[in-house]
Amino acid sequence: MTCETLTAEDAAALLLTWYDRHHRDLPWRVSPPMARQGVVADPYHVWLSEVMLQQTTVQAVKAYFDKFLRLWPTVEDLAAADSEDVMKAWAGLGYYARARNLRKCAEAVAREHGGRFPDTEEGLKALPGVGAYTAAAIAAIAFNRRSAVLDGNVERVISRLYAVETPLPAAKAGMRQLVSRLTPADRPGDFAQAMMDLGATICTPKRPACTLCPFHMKCMALHSADPETFPIKAAKKEKPVRLGAAFVAIDNADAVYLRKRPDTGLLGGMTEVPGTDWSARRDGETSVDARPFAAPWEPCGTIAHVFTHFELRLSVYRANVAEALPAAGGWWEPIATLNMQALPTVMKKAIAQAIPHAFKPG
DNA sequence: AACACGTGGGG
DNA sequence: TCCCCAAGTGT
Numbered sequence: 001m002t003c004e005t006l007t008a009e010d011a012a013a014l015l016l017t018w019y020d021r022h023h024r025d026l027p028w029r030v031s032p033p034m035a036r037q038g039v040v041a042d043p044y045h046v047w048l049s050e051v052m053l054q055q056t057t058v059q060a061v062k063a064y065f066d067k068f069l070r071l072w073p074t075v076e077d078l079a080a081a082d083s084e085d086v087m088k089a090w091a092g093l094g095y096y097a098r099a100r101n102l103r104k105c106a107e108a109v110a111r112e113h114g115g116r117f118p119d120t121e122e123g124l125k126a127l128p129g130v131g132a133y134t135a136a137a138i139a140a141i142a143f144n145r146r147s148a149v150l151d152g153n154v155e156r157v158i159s160r161l162y163a164v165e166t167p168l169p170a171a172k173a174g175m176r177q178l179v180s181r182l183t184p185a186d187r188p189g190d191f192a193q194a195m196m197d198l199g200a201t202i203c204t205p206k207r208p209a210c211t212l213c214p215f216h217m218k219c220m221a222l223h224s225a226d227p228e229t230f231p232i233k234a235a236k237k238e239k240p241v242r243l244g245a246a247f248v249a250i251d252n253a254d255a256v257y258l259r260k261r262p263d264t265g266l267l268g269g270m271t272e273v274p275g276t277d278w279s280a281r282r283d284g285e286t287s288v289d290a291r292p293f294a295a296p297w298e299p300c301g302t303i304a305h306v307f308t309h310f311e312l313r314l315s316v317y318r319a320n321v322a323e324a325l326p327a328a329g330g331w332w333e334p335i336a337t338l339n340m341q342a343l344p345t346v347m348k349k350a351i352a353q354a355i356p357h358a359f360k361p362g
Numbered sequence: 363a364a365c366a367c368g369t370g371g372g373g
Numbered sequence: 374t375c376c377c378c379a380a381g382t383g384t
Contacts, residue, residue: 049380050380050381051380051381052380053379053380053381054379054380054381054382055367055368055369055378055379055380055381055382056368056369056370056379056380056381057369057370057371057378057379057380058379058380059370059371059379060369060370060371060379061379061380092368092369093368093369094367094368094369094370095367095368095369095381095382096367096368097366097367097382097383098367098381098382101382101383128382128383129381129382129383130382131381131382131383132381132382133380133381133382134380134381134382137380149380151379151380151381152378152379152380152381153379153380154380169363169364192380193380196380199380200379200380205377205378205379206372206373206377207373236377237365265366265367266366266367266368267367267368268367305368305369306368306369307366307367307368307369308366308367308368308369309365309366309367344368344369345368345369345370346368346369364384365383365384366382366383366384367381367382367383369379370378370379371377371378371379372376372377372378373375373376373377
């Protein structure tokens with residue numbers, strides 16, 4: 001069997017027909033029947049979901065999307081929000097620069113654009129935290145622009161459809177051209193979402209369900225090779241191990257000593273328990289200097305946490321103190337309200353290691 | 363261009 | 374257990 005030529009018209013027709021029947025229903029999405037009647041999604045909802053979805057699974061995003069809309073129903077509300085509250089609400093979702101940029105972006109939209117998102121790719125891309133992908137996605141989905149939307153899903157679909165031999169990320173420019181050629185003037189937003197749904201549900205990284213794919217007869221990878229070998233990627237580097245220590249102090253009122261991290265860099269602007277720097281050094285000895293105050297510190301085990309570019313092994317120390325000692329820069333937070341703080345997951349792990357009941361309900 | 367930047371789920 | 378990776382952006 002030969003691989004039939006794929007025209008742009010065929011691609012859009014095949015994909016949109018598939019999407020009408022098999023699209024996912026998502027909280028931020030306008031379903032195809034509505035979309036076909038010209039209803040477009042709220043740009044604020046589209047932007048919020050797209051930022052949350054950067055490198056993050058749909059499953060993880062749903063609850064956060066609901067929470068943010070509940071707390072800040074409009075972009076003006078978010079623009080007026082306290083940064084600390086935004087960081088608290090984002091805690092656990094990761095890539096915290098997104099949360100810092102989120103409020104900056106809302107502020108820019110509210111103050112510089114009268115509360116309306118720009119309706120062009122160029123205007124959108126000028127906003128904080130909005131890059132090439134997100135600008136194209138918002139333009140297509142919320143403003144019906146014919147922009148070429150290229151994310152990890154689309155890269156996978158395109159790389160297989162055309163059996164692209166160039167490795168990522170070098171192949172991206174060429175793929176954007178291919179997507180641009182296929183994107184229809186009618187329903188470009190649905191086309192983009194359909195490509196992403198296809199990548200997420202059919203054209204998956206492992207064991208793609210090619211028999212169910214609308215491009216089944218048109219896919220060069222399927223007809224000439226093993227689709228699973230695409231996209232070809234540059235080799236990744238191995239993760240170094242870093243070591244450190246964390247200090248969990250508990251006072252006689254069941255409060256834990258916390259402090260705020262610097263606004264930039266790893267976990268920037270988030271809350272932490274005091275600790276050492278994290279380095280490759282194999283010593284907990286420098287940890288003496290990192291103790292927030294003198295107390296009967298006792299080792300209570302280690303935790304491991306994997307970041308994007310290194311693995312962390314943290315030695316956790318605990319101390320019970322009679323009363324809340326004054327200490328520069330931090331504060332004492334009751335265990336009961338720890339869950340409302342801007343604590344990244346690694347810090348919750350460290351606290352849970354020292355206080356096993358800290359995050360248990362009741 | 364290459365690297366920094368989180369987390370949780372699935373195979 | 375370990376590896377992969379998920380709707381990327383900023384520098």
